[in-house]
Amino acid sequence: MVQNFNDTILKAIRNEQTTHTPLWFMRQAGRSQPEYREIKKKYSLFEITQQPELCAYVTQLPVEQYNTDAAILYKDIMSPLEGIGVDVEIKSGIGPVIDQPIQSLSDVEKLTPFNPYEAVPYVLDTIKILTTEKLNVPLIGFAGAPFTLASYMIEGGPSKNYNKTKGFMYKDPKAWNLLMTKLSDMTITYLRAQIDAGAKLIQLFDSWVGALNVQDYQAFIQPHMKRIVSEVKATHPVPIIMFGVGASHQMIEWQETGIDVVGLDWRTTIDEARNRGIVQTVQGNLDPAILLAPWDVIEERTRAILDQGLKSNQYIFNLGHGVFPEVQPATLKRVSQFVHDYSAHVKSTQQ
Incomplete structure (x- = not known):
């Protein structure tokens, strides 16, 4: 482990006292x-992830630039699907595209068992490089949750309403x-391998599960999520x-799966x-x-969120979704500094 390791985010999850509120940004x-953007002129997303040293650099870069309290591994939720027999391509301006969507029970039966050491060894090598040589903050591994992965596999790509996915769920x-x-x-299997690597x-990104009501979440999704977590x-x-x-109506059901955050x-x-x-x-x-607004608006909104979060040690600052391409890196750095400084001041007065 790298010296001077910053474990603030882990302390917050354990409800331990911290000197400041930890933060990271989705799509940081x-x-x-x-x-x-310069790297992307030469390589696709999948090509970057298949080069561990380059992928480690991309993962580490925002930690150095923004002083975040965690890194999140650079990869895509679709990365493991090829390992179960699903051909997926990330198309610019569209997102993940699957030419042969799941349409029947026989299509599902053809999916093969997943071996991360054969399918995505480069992901695990990247984690090892980051956690043994590069990072002084915890690395977040991740996976797409089953509903969200299934939505791409059934729809064939991004969807606005997930009608095919829900129709498949209801009819079969x-x-x-x-x-x-x-x-x-x-x-x-994938998550265990990421943890073993460091x-x-x-x-768990269940990005599109908000398309379901609570009753359907409980019936069709929650048992599988409980199993994954346990x-x-x-x-x-x-x-x-x-x-x-858009899934806040399911938050109690999420809590019941045994997750920590x-x-x-x-x-x-x-x-x-x-x-x-x-x-x-x-x-x-x-x-x-809001990151595209003037700084006084950003500061006001960030402070309001912090004032609510700081009522407990168990709080991590983040965005409500991922960083937009139009957001300036200097803005993220300034937000990080404000979150750290403001929360440190509030916490010092609370002690």
Whole structure:
């Protein structure tokens, strides 16, 4: 482990006293950074992730630039799918595209078991480089949650309404359950391998699960999420964060899966989450669009979120979704400095 290791984010999750509020930004490595844009002129996303030294550089860069309290591994939630027999391409301006979507039980049955050491050894090599040589903060490993992965596999790409996905779920529960089981198997194996390689905490991105109501989440999704969390923690007890967009109506169901951190988007305040019964650490939740506003607006909105989060040690500052390409790196650096300074001042007066 690198000397002078900053474990503030882990302390916050454990409800221990910290000197400041920890923060990181979703999509903190990527399109808003000029250094990254230069790299992308030569390599695709998948090509970057398949070069461990280069991928480690991209992952580490925002930690150095913004002084964040965690790094998140640079890769895509689609990265492991080829390892179960799914051809996926990231198309510019579109996102993940799958030419042969899942349409039937027989399509699901063809999906093969996942071996991370054969399918994505470069991901694990990148983690080892980062955690043994580069980072002085915890590395967040991650995976796409089964519903979100299934939505791409069934729709064939991004969707606005997920009608095909939900239709598949409703009309063929047997095929749906098998798909969720196979994707859960993959996720458990994948996360364990990332932790073995050195990841100190995990985020599950169920980005599009907000398309479901609570009743359907409980029936079709929650049992599989409980299994993922319980089986990963049984052998690899590191903190697990859950995040989705427009999914605050499911937050209690998330909490019941056994996760450690509930990630909020900007639609729900921290006070609202606490009042609705969220007792775990909360992460969030500045609207990323506010980063395009003048600084006085950014500071006012950030302070308001911090004032709610700082009512508890169990709080991690983040955005309510990912950084936009148009956001200036200098703005993220300034937000980070403000969060650290303001929270340190508040915490010093609370002691």
